[in-house]
Amino acid sequence: MIPVRGLRDRRVLVLGLGRSGLSAARALREGGAEPLCWDDGAEARDAAEAEGFTIADPKRDASWDGVERLILSPGIPHLYPAPHPAVEAAWARGIAVDNDIGLFFTSVVTPDWDQFDSTPKIVCVTGSNGKSTTTALICHLLESAGRRAQMGGNIGRGVLDLDPPGDGETIVLELSSYQTELARMLQPDIAVFLNLSDDHLDRHGGRGGYFAAKRRLFSQGVPERSVIGVDEVEGRFLANQMRDGAGQAAPVITLSTKSKLQKDGWSVFARRGFLAEWRKGRQVANIDLRSVPGLPGAHNHQNACAAYAVCRGLGLAPRVIEAGLASYPGLRHRCQIVGVRDGVTFVNDSKATNADAASHALGAFENIHWIAGGVPKEGGIDSLKPLFGRLKGAYLIGEAAPQFAETLDGAPHEISGTLDAALGAAVAAAEPGDTILLAPACASFDQFASFEKRGERFEALVAALAD
Numbered sequence: 211m212i213p214v215r216g217l218r219d220r221r222v223l224v225l226g227l228g229r230s231g232l233s234a235a236r237a238l239r240e241g242g243a244e245p246l247c248w249d250d251g252a253e254a255r256d257a258a259e260a261e262g263f264t265i266a267d268p269k270r271d272a273s274w275d276g277v278e279r280l281i282l283s284p285g286i287p288h289l290y291p292a293p294h295p296a297v298e299a300a301w302a303r304g305i306a307v308d309n310d311i312g313l314f315f316t317s318v319v320t321p322d323w324d325q326f327d328s329t330p331k332i333v334c335v336t337g338s339n340g341k342s343t344t345t346a347l348i349c350h351l352l353e354s355a356g357r358r359a360q361m362g363g364n365i366g367r368g369v370l371d372l373d374p375p376g377d378g379e380t381i382v383l384e385l386s387s388y389q390t391e392l393a394r395m396l397q398p399d400i401a402v403f404l405n406l407s408d409d410h411l412d413r414h415g416g417r418g419g420y421f422a423a424k425r426r427l428f429s430q431g432v433p434e435r436s437v438i439g440v441d442e443v444e445g446r447f448l449a450n451q452m453r454d455g456a457g458q459a460a461p462v463i464t465l466s467t468k469s470k471l472q473k474d475g476w477s478v479f480a481r482r483g484f485l486a487e488w489r490k491g492r493q494v495a496n497i498d499l500r501s502v503p504g505l506p507g508a509h510n511h512q513n514a515c516a517a518y519a520v521c522r523g524l525g526l527a528p529r530v531i532e533a534g535l536a537s538y539p540g541l542r543h544r545c546q547i548v549g550v551r552d553g554v555t556f557v558n559d560s561k562a563t564n565a566d567a568a569s570h571a572l573g574a575f576e577n578i579h580w581i582a583g584g585v586p587k588e589g590g591i592d593s594l595k596p597l598f599g600r601l602k603g604a605y606l607i608g609e610a611a612p613q614f615a616e617t618l619d620g621a622p623h624e625i626s627g628t629l630d631a632a633l634g635a636a637v638a639a640a641e642p643g644d645t646i647l648l649a650p651a652c653a654s655f656d657q658f659a660s661f662e663k664r665g666e667r668f669e670a671l672v673a674a675l676a677d
Contacts, residue, residue: 211237212370215317218242221276223266225296226283227254233368234281234310235263241317246273248296268296280307284364284388290415311385311393314369318381328378332397333520334363334431336385336424337404337439339567340513341365344404345384346541347505347517352380354534355526364389380524387414391423396431400523402516403428403437404465406444407566411588428452437519439465439512463519467512478519480511485518487528495528497535503547504540507574543665545571549672553642556672559649560665565593568651572597575645579603579636581629584652584664586610591617591651603639605632608656628657629664633671 214237224235227249235245235258246266247258255265266273280300282288288297288307300307315332323329335345342365352359362372363383375381383398387410390396406421414420421444428436428448436452439445452462453475464477470486471477477488483500486493497518499511514535521531540546543560550556557575562568564587572578572594582591583606590613604623606614611625626632629648636646648668650661658664 211240212314212317212372212374213241214238214243214313214370215241215320217279220244220278221246222279222281223248223268223273223277223296223300224281224283225249225268225294226286227251227258228283228285230310230368230370231281231283232258232261233371234313236261237310237313237317237370238281239263246277248273268299274299274303274305277303277305280305281313282307282309282392284309284386284392287413288392290419291412306394307392308394309389309392310368310370311363311383311389312395315393315395315397317370318375320374322374326377330375330378331380331399331524333380333382333400333402333524334385334396334398334427334433335383335402335404335516336387336390336427337402338407338409339564339570340404340509340516341384341386342561343505343510343541343544344402344513344516345382347513347535347538348382348520350538351517351521351526351531351534352382352524354537355521355530357524357526385427387420387423390427393426393430396427398427398431398433400435400437400520401427401431401433402520403445403448404439404512404516406442407564408589409564409566409587433461435461435463435523437463437465437516437523439516440471441466441468441512463523465512465515465519467508467515478515478522480508480515483511485511485515487518487522497528497532499535502535502538504538505535506545506547507570509570509574510545543662545574546665548669549676551672551675553644554637554640555645556668557645557647557649558665558668558672559647560654560661560668562649562651563587563653563661565589565591565651568649569594569597571647571649572600575647576600577602577641577644579605579640579644579646581605581607581626581632581636581646581648581668582651583607583610583614584650584654584658585656586613586652590614594651602644603636605635607632607650608652610652614651629667630671633668637675 238245349361358379365384438449466479485497487495559571598621654664
């Protein structure tokens with residue numbers, strides 16, 4: 211645990227008691243603060259009370275007596291589509307609103323760092339898609355090279371649940387737009403921007419607000435080095451903003467899977483399955499990604515480029531990174547091959563919760579039996595029409611099924627309703643050489659508590675086929 215510094219003997223209201231909220235309450239108490247806790251769910255309140263935390267309903271004026279900070283969990287809106295009433299109440303009282311990410315950056319650096327031979331580094335990864343894989347891959351590459359590393363944030367452990375970093379250690383954080391938009395302090399050593407596609411637009415007032423939330427990691431954080439995907443206009447804008455001057459490489463490394471960035475100061479790009487690093491107009495490394503089983507598809511090649519660039523920025527040699535890439539096992543629920551039965555490959559990409567994410571999986575395989583649906587996102591799957599020719603069948607589930615069926619008109623499909631029924635129908639239709647792909651292009655909440663639970667159910671159904 212990283213104890214929160216600077217709030218000793220201060221009252222702090224923690225709103226939302228999920229993974230990040232409860233860990234923030236613990237870290238506040240460990241740092242000498244007096245956390246008051248609230249969650250709209252009785253079960254979460256009971257769990258906090260069982261740990262000895264004081265429960266305080268923010269709807270009651272007395273709960274705000276002496277409170278100096280409101281700590282908000284990422285799922286609670288602080289601006290759009292409308293601020294949570296507790297946020298409005300804090301504003302009216304002049305109380306600062308922050309989150310666990312802000313607390314982390316105000317607390318992670320301690321006097322112990324003065325005694326270290328090598329200062330710990332903080333790497334932060336943001337973007338619309340690929341954050342989790344990139345974060346896990348960076349951590350894997352560092353550990354494969356004998357470096358100490360931890361990962362957390364939007365993946366794995368909450369940021370304040372991490373251990374205080376030791377001499378020369380690297381902390382790698384996955385950060386969502388919800389987290390970067392609100393944090394009062396952001397101070398990464400290396401910041402990564404992967405890509406941008408329409409998502410969470412209601413929470414940010416549109417695409418511009420969504421990009422602005424992610425851009426804060428750079429404009430507010432002022433990292434020593436920026437690793438930026440430039441395949442979208444927002445990335446090219448951001449890369450230009452972070453450069454010191456024309457033609458200079460530091461402090462920016464640009465990334466692409468669509469363009470050869472040979473004229474850029476320092477770049478890493480992937481073309482036709484090969485990763486290339488260029489510096490000052492010459493190639494300095496080349497790696498064949500096609501044989502890396504844990505990174506199928508061009509979207510994973512972008513993740514590999516980003517992780518490679520970060521590790522180069524941290525001083526790893528290209529061949530050391532190449533060896534680590536070869537041993538990467540892949541990340542659960544992200545284009546994960548979970549079985550092969552009678553020549554049919556089963557792929558769990560439950561994390562593909564929007565059309566852009568699903569497009570990457572659909573582009574990575576051939577002869578696809580596609581399981582899709584759930585709670586639809588704005589725009590549906592219209593953008594995926596150019597990929598429908600790769601489908602041998604689509605099996606639609608959840609609330610989105612009727613809408614998706616209309617979009618798929620002319621492509622083979624059926625409304626299965628549930629994941630169990632969809633997999634059964636796909637298995638019955640599949641032939642050797644085919645791929646059964648769960649890439650829902652939707653949120654999971656109509657039928658599952660999370661994308662993880664949805665993916666776990668798919669894995670269990672696939673495992674049962676072998677019995």
